[in-house]
Amino acid sequence: MEIEWLPFELRPYPQQTLSPKSDYIQQAWHQSILPYAEKLGVTMNLPMVDPQPHTHFSHEGLLYAKEHGKGNDYADQVFKAFYEEGKNIGNISVLGELAAELDLNREEFEEALSTRRYSEEREKWLKQARTTDMIQAVPTFFIGEKKLTGLQPRAAFEKALSEEK
Structure with a gap:
């Protein structure tokens, strides 16, 4: 694939x-994005380009x-x-x-x-x-006819891939 x-x-x-210093970015980064990146072993730093x-x-x-x-x-x-x-x-x-x-x-x-x-x-x-x-969020992935929006667990991708085969 x-x-x-x-x-x-x-x-x-x-x-x-948005500014990387904004409450929204800081909250999303520390509560969702960074923990998920760490779980996956992906290096991600909050880019301080201001504004984004x-x-x-x-x-x-x-x-x-x-x-x-x-x-x-x-x-x-x-x-x-x-x-x-x-x-x-x-x-x-x-x-x-x-x-x-x-x-x-x-x-x-x-x-x-x-x-x-x-x-x-x-x-x-x-x-x-x-x-x-009808994309309204990032990331959005299409696997066949299945649409996965936002941060998804590995199992969601595995399921979508196995159903596509």
């Missing part, structure tokens, strides 16, 4: 993103990377950069560094983001997520 990453924004531009970056450029970068056969690698790089290294994934130059690490053409990549070459395609995916797929 293959993973396919698609764009989705909880707070699309120009809606204001908008993700339209990182999503458009994903579409570029997918077009060049490196979508999943790019998604991994972006998550690592944000949650392990605290980098601003809303910054085209930061994303360009990540693309270059994957042997994508940095100049072409940054130009694609600067000119918003993938903006229309990103909007198409966002519209589908909101209207057709």
Whole structure:
């Protein structure tokens, strides 16, 4: 089974993103996200980019990377950069560094983001997520016809995968 990453924004531009110092983020991080990451053995640090970056450029970068056969690698790089290294994934130059690490053409990549070459395609995916797929939370996973929303125990994924086979 293959993973396919698609764009989705909880707070699309120009809606204001949250501060990592906000009560909401602090509570969610310490009560849900961090304990779950520790349970799974996943390194996650609360990125102190304040306010949290908008993700339209990182999503458009994903579409570029997918077009060049490196979508999943790019998604991994972006998550690592944000949650392990605290980098601003809303910054085209930061994303360009990540693309270059994957042997994508940095100049072409940054130009694609600067000119918003993938903006229309990103909007198409966002519209589908909101209207057709009814996504309202992250993460959301589709395994066949089953939709798993939010933090889920391993057993939920195992069950969905076994039912899909």
